[in-house]
Amino acid sequence: MRNELISVGKKTYYYAGLYKIGLYMLSETEVCLIDTGIDEEIAIKLDRLIEERGWKVGLIINTHYHADHCGGNHYFQSKYKCKIYASKINAALISNYDICPAIVWGATPLNVLLDHYYYTNSTDAEDIEKAKLPEGIELLELPGHAISMLAVWTDDDVIFLGDALVGVDVLKKEAITYVYELGDYLASLSEVEGLEAKLYIPYHSEPVRDIRELVRINRENVMDNLKRIKAICKTPRHFDDIVREFFNDIDMELTLYKYNVKGGIIKTYLTYLHNMGEMETECMDNYLMWQTISR
Ligand SMILES: [Zn+2]
Numbered sequence: 090m091r092n093e094l095i096s097v098g099k100k101t102y103y104y105a106g107l108y109k110i111g112l113y114m115l116s117e118t119e120v121c122l123i124d125t126g127i128d129e130e131i132a133i134k135l136d137r138l139i140e141e142r143g144w145k146v147g148l149i150i151n152t153h154y155h156a157d158h159c160g161g162n163h164y165f166q167s168k169y170k171c172k173i174y175a176s177k178i179n180a181a182l183i184s185n186y187d188i189c190p191a192i193v194w195g196a197t198p199l200n201v202l203l204d205h206y207y208y209t210n211s212t213d214a215e216d217i218e219k220a221k222l223p224e225g226i227e228l229l230e231l232p233g234h235a236i237s238m239l240a241v242w243t244d245d246d247v248i249f250l251g252d253a254l255v256g257v258d259v260l261k262k263e264a265i266t267y268v269y270e271l272g273d274y275l276a277s278l279s280e281v282e283g284l285e286a287k288l289y290i291p292y293h294s295e296p297v298r299d300i301r302e303l304v305r306i307n308r309e310n311v312m313d314n315l316k317r318i319k320a321i322c323k324t325p326r327h328f329d330d331i332v333r334e335f336f337n338d339i340d341m342e343l344t345l346y347k348y349n350v351k352g353g354i355i356k357t358y359l360t361y362l363h364n365m366g367e368m369e370t371e372c373m374d375n376y377l378m379w380q381t382i383s384r
Contacts, residue, residue: 094138097288097296098245100225104135108157109290111241111249112139115223119147123241123249124292125161128205132161136168148223151175151214152251153235154182154189155267158292160205162212174217176230176237183214192269193353202349231281233274234267246287253281254307256294264339265314265354271361275311278304318358322368325378331355 091105100114108131111123120139126132139146146169151159154175162173162183175183182189190198190207198207217228217239225244230237234252241249255266268274281289282304290296297303321334332352336343359379362368371378
């Protein structure tokens with residue numbers, strides 16, 4: 090991974106590290122960051138590049154609350170006393186981080202799971218709806234991956250997509266990627282497909298000029314996983330059994346960490362299918378069983 094800033098327009102740059110953090114020039118010397126990386130280590134690396142140019146951070150926009158997007162907030166806000174904006178609910182979560190790990194786990198999480206992907210410091214974030222947006226920046230709401238996730242469109246015609254989709258490399262490695270609500274996620278994919286911009290920057294993958302192919306591949310991945318889960322539940326299965334079969338299918342070894350994250354995603358898929366009337370549940374022998382409704 091490169092540790093450098095790439096210019097993609099008059100006022101728009103991105104950090105070409107593991108996380109594609111956006112930078113938008115608010116003035117000759119002040120930048121707005123779009124997300125801040127996963128931790129202080131990345132924040133310090135990025136800050137060095139910012140300082141070398143004689144710039145400072147004037148504002149942070151977080152696309153959503155996930156720790157790999159706001160893990161650098163604390164460093165930058167402490168140093169530059171800058172404001173942090175996010176959508177209303179994400180601002181509330183970023184400001185009260187203790188609640189965030191429970192969204193995936195469904196209860197107070199196990200301490201051993203609280204790594205820097207999953208937990209970070211709370212920082213003061215404000216509702217972007219109530220703020221005056223800098224000129225040259227437009228927001229798009231793309232919910233699904235996270236509740237009311239935002240994408241940022243700069244007047245250089247570059248869109249920072251947050252986690253609206255991921256690159257082929259990530260899909261190959263992960264097999265199933267994080268989604269909070271699948272109906273919204275699919276609708277957001279369709280919205281991204283209809284956008285016309287010069288450059289699209291997903292947070293976890295290389296920038297692309299044509300987004301349609303990537304949308305197609307991400308949608309196909311979701312459809313494949315829906316099919317896989319429906320096939321597993323042809324006969325009544327309890328949750329841990331579904332997780333086991335799913336991991337066998339994708340040839341991945343289960344760990345506690347993966348049970349938490351990927352188990353959460355599988356629950357998102359089961360929920361979606363149930364809400365769509367394609368899955369039903371029944372209690373059998375004190376197990377909650379999931380079964381695909383055959384048509
Ligand atoms: Zn995310």
